[in-house]
Amino acid sequence: MYDAPLFTERDVTANTIKIGARGVQVFYGDTHAIRDVDVDIEDKTVTAFIGPSGCGKSTFLRTLNRMNDTIDICRVEGDIRLDGEDIYDKRVDPVQLRAKVGMVFQKPNPFPKSIYDNVAYGPRIHGLAKNKAELDEIVEKALRRGAIWDEVKDRLTAPGTGLSGGQQQRLCIARAIATEPEVLLMDEPCSALDPIATAQVEELIDELRQNYSVVIVTHSMQQAARVSQKTAFFHLGNLVEFGETAQIFTNPEDPRTESYITGRIG
Amino acid sequence: MTDASINPAVPKRHGSLMSADARTAKRNAAEKRFQMYGMAAIGAGLFFLVVLIGAILSSGIGAFQQTFITVPVYLDEAKLDKKGNRDPAEMAKVSTFGYNPLIQKAVLAAVEEAGIETPLKKSKNMKALLSASAAAQVRDVVLANPDMVGQTVEFRMLASSRVDGYLKGRVQREDVARDKNIDAEHLDLTDALREAGIVSKGFNAGFIFGADASESRPEQAGLGVSMLGSFFMMIVVLVLSLPIGVAASIYLEEFAPQNRWTDLIEVNIANLAAVPSIVFGILGLAVFIQFAHLPQSAPLVGGLVLTLMTLPTIIISTRASLKAVPPSIRDAALGIGASKMQATFHHVLPLAMPGILTGTIIGLAQALGETAPLLLIGMVGYIATNVPDGIAAGFLSPNSAMPAQIYEWAKRADPAYYERAWGGIIILLVFLLTMNLIAIILRRRFERRW
Numbered sequence: 110m111y112d113a114p115l116f117t118e119r120d121v122t123a124n125t126i127k128i129g130a131r132g133v134q135v136f137y138g139d140t141h142a143i144r145d146v147d148v149d150i151e152d153k154t155v156t157a158f159i160g161p162s163g164c165g166k167s168t169f170l171r172t173l174n175r176m177n178d179t180i181d182i183c184r185v186e187g188d189i190r191l192d193g194e195d196i197y198d199k200r201v202d203p204v205q206l207r208a209k210v211g212m213v214f215q216k217p218n219p220f221p222k223s224i225y226d227n228v229a230y231g232p233r234i235h236g237l238a239k240n241k242a243e244l245d246e247i248v249e250k251a252l253r254r255g256a257i258w259d260e261v262k263d264r265l266t267a268p269g270t271g272l273s274g275g276q277q278q279r280l281c282i283a284r285a286i287a288t289e290p291e292v293l294l295m296d297e298p299c300s301a302l303d304p305i306a307t308a309q310v311e312e313l314i315d316e317l318r319q320n321y322s323v324v325i326v327t328h329s330m331q332q333a334a335r336v337s338q339k340t341a342f343f344h345l346g347n348l349v350e351f352g353e354t355a356q357i358f359t360n361p362e363d364p365r366t367e368s369y370i371t372g373r374i375g
Numbered sequence: 376m377t378d379a380s381i382n383p384a385v386p387k388r389h390g391s392l393m394s395a396d397a398r399t400a401k402r403n404a405a406e407k408r409f410q411m412y413g414m415a416a417i418g419a420g421l422f423f424l425v426v427l428i429g430a431i432l433s434s435g436i437g438a439f440q441q442t443f444i445t446v447p448v449y450l451d452e453a454k455l456d457k458k459g460n461r462d463p464a465e466m467a468k469v470s471t472f473g474y475n476p477l478i479q480k481a482v483l484a485a486v487e488e489a490g491i492e493t494p495l496k497k498s499k500n501m502k503a504l505l506s507a508s509a510a511a512q513v514r515d516v517v518l519a520n521p522d523m524v525g526q527t528v529e530f531r532m533l534a535s536s537r538v539d540g541y542l543k544g545r546v547q548r549e550d551v552a553r554d555k556n557i558d559a560e561h562l563d564l565t566d567a568l569r570e571a572g573i574v575s576k577g578f579n580a581g582f583i584f585g586a587d588a589s590e591s592r593p594e595q596a597g598l599g600v601s602m603l604g605s606f607f608m609m610i611v612v613l614v615l616s617l618p619i620g621v622a623a624s625i626y627l628e629e630f631a632p633q634n635r636w637t638d639l640i641e642v643n644i645a646n647l648a649a650v651p652s653i654v655f656g657i658l659g660l661a662v663f664i665q666f667a668h669l670p671q672s673a674p675l676v677g678g679l680v681l682t683l684m685t686l687p688t689i690i691i692s693t694r695a696s697l698k699a700v701p702p703s704i705r706d707a708a709l710g711i712g713a714s715k716m717q718a719t720f721h722h723v724l725p726l727a728m729p730g731i732l733t734g735t736i737i738g739l740a741q742a743l744g745e746t747a748p749l750l751l752i753g754m755v756g757y758i759a760t761n762v763p764d765g766i767a768a769g770f771l772s773p774n775s776a777m778p779a780q781i782y783e784w785a786k787r788a789d790p791a792y793y794e795r796a797w798g799g800i801i802i803l804l805v806f807l808l809t810m811n812l813i814a815i816i817l818r819r820r821f822e823r824r825w
Binding site for chain 2: 174176179181204205207208211212213214216218219220221230231234235281284285287288
């Protein structure tokens with residue numbers, strides 16, 4: 110089975126709470142997809158959502174930047190606050206919210222444009238750069254933080270779709286952080302990647318923790334154990350357990366959590 | 376676990392691989408049979424295509440050649456400019472009747488000079504050889520250049536459609552006994568003139584660029600003016616249906632909520648695409664002409680009617696190409712904070728563009744070949760007689776369109792028009808094939824992969 114996860118001694122300081130969710134319910138038409146979830150996402154922390162397929166972890170992730178708004182039949186109830194502001198308030202424009210809460214998707218989805226344009230798109234539409242030189246700088250910085258600069262610096266005009274899967278995903282991460290979000294949501298970012306690319310992305314996530322609050326949905330429990338400080342276990346739309354990653358993996362309180370991480374349910 | 380698979384006592388379930396068992400043989404035979412059906416179907420299709428193209432070409436290619444009579448005509452001052460002051464306004468009083476005798480005399484003189492023996496000794500007898508348009512042609516040249524009067528100028532004039540038909544094999548010697556327009560002596564004379572080089576066949580630019588002609592002058596009829604009519608209609612169709620169609624599709628596909636109303640609209644767009652085009656014609660007659668009082672027979676009205684007809688095609692193909700853009704692209708754009716409109720216009724629309732353009736061109740090609748609605752708004756008949764003067768007139772003055780002109784020619788009694796109808800079909804097909812080719816090239820060049 111899997112090796113005992115290596116818990117590096119990360120000091121989990123009591124960070125400020127970035128996103129607080131209380132009593133969140135999500136419905137798809139008549140289906141009750143998420144039931145009464147309370148979670149606190151801390152700043153400068155990696156929070157992992159784990160759970161079997163269809164348990165609602167991706168759905169919950171997408172409620173955090175209102176990506177579910179694009180689905181007509183989806184309805185969200187409850188209270189989700191970013192820095193104390195209700196993100197489902199009528200006055201909130203999801204476009205502004207998504208500039209603060211960026212997202213990286215399961216399948217690498219670069220735009221069929223040049224690598225440069227992929228990264229520059231966000232800063233352009235949000236007006237982050239005053240001129241070309243500033244934009245160049247932002248793009249370079251984002252690509253460096255996305256740990257892909259060295260591989261693409263000589264071919265910024267090449268199409269982003271021509272990169273390998275792992276490179277594409279890092280490009281997507283660079284694209285997401287180019288708009289300087291405060292929270293980065295990652296929906297199974299490594300599920301389409303090979304182990305080497307996965308390792309690179311995980312390393313990247315750990316670095317991103319310096320500046321961002323990262324929420325990652327993953328099917329791989331090893332990955333959750335490797336990269337996160339907090340873990341939430343979802344099952345059948347319920348949040349079963351939420352706590353320190355080390356504690357969830359070594360000493361879970363709920364029997365369902367234990368069954369899942371030891372491979373008995375899933 | 377069981378080790379039955381390695382137990383030799385178990386009877387073999389499968390036979391040798393070297394020969395097909397009955398079931399496999401049957402399956403393979405069925406597959407072969409299906410392939411045969413497919414090939415037979417393609418073969419039948421190709422056969423009909425070859426027959427069709429062969430028939431069109433063999434019937435229509437003649438329209439691109441025309442018979443001309445080239446003779447020097449003495450422009451008699453006594454007949455054309457009695458006052459001798461070369462004033463075009465004065466000279467315009469002499470109608471084509473004044474020119475006819477001069478031309479006929481000139482042909483007779485050419486016959487005599489060539490030493491051709493013929494019982495047709497009078498200049499009047501030459502009338503049957505010449506097109507009725509010859510006098511008008513000479514008159515136009517003379518009025519444009521009054522100084523020509525008094526000189527002998529060589530003119531290349533259209534031969535009559537009977538002479539043309541005789542050289543093309545359409546008019547047979549057996550038929551002329553029943554023909555009031557021409558007789559065997561004229562045909563003998565035509566043969567002799569052809570040998571003398573006075574009568575010759577040449578490329579028929581007038582057919583491609585000219586205007587329609589009256590029933591008695593098929594040799595003069597051309598498709599050019601109705602081509603302009605089609606051109607102006609296509610401009611109306613393009614300018615209206617592309618923005619309306621694309622805007623409607625983008626709204627329905629990207630913005631509209633999925634509810635009963637949008638479902639209803641969707642179903643009705645699909646229904647509209649299947650509505651017979653004549654229905655659009657009668658709608659256009661009622662709404663644009665009888666209610667809105669737009670001019671009859673005008674390419675503007677034709678374009679409006681064809682726009683109604685083309686819109687569903689464009690909407691359906693645009694929606695299909697928008698749907699084909701993977702949702703991950705929209706997610707990517709929305710995920711970094713693009714608004715829905717930015718996501719659509721920056722990312723989705725460029726990717727859907729080749730499909731939209733292809734759909735539009737196919738829709739235009741369909742509209743270009745449409746005849747039925749034009750019948751009802753008066754774009755068929757003897758209309759396309761003059762090149763419209765100016766762009767506004769191009770939209771508003773009565774005109775025909777290529778397919779309507781072809782229909783009109785096919786309706787006329789003179790068999791010479793039959794050839795022209797087929798010739799018109801060749802030109803129309805060239806246009807349609809060119810448009811389809813452009814659609815294919817666009818799709819190939821701009822199609823992006825993701």
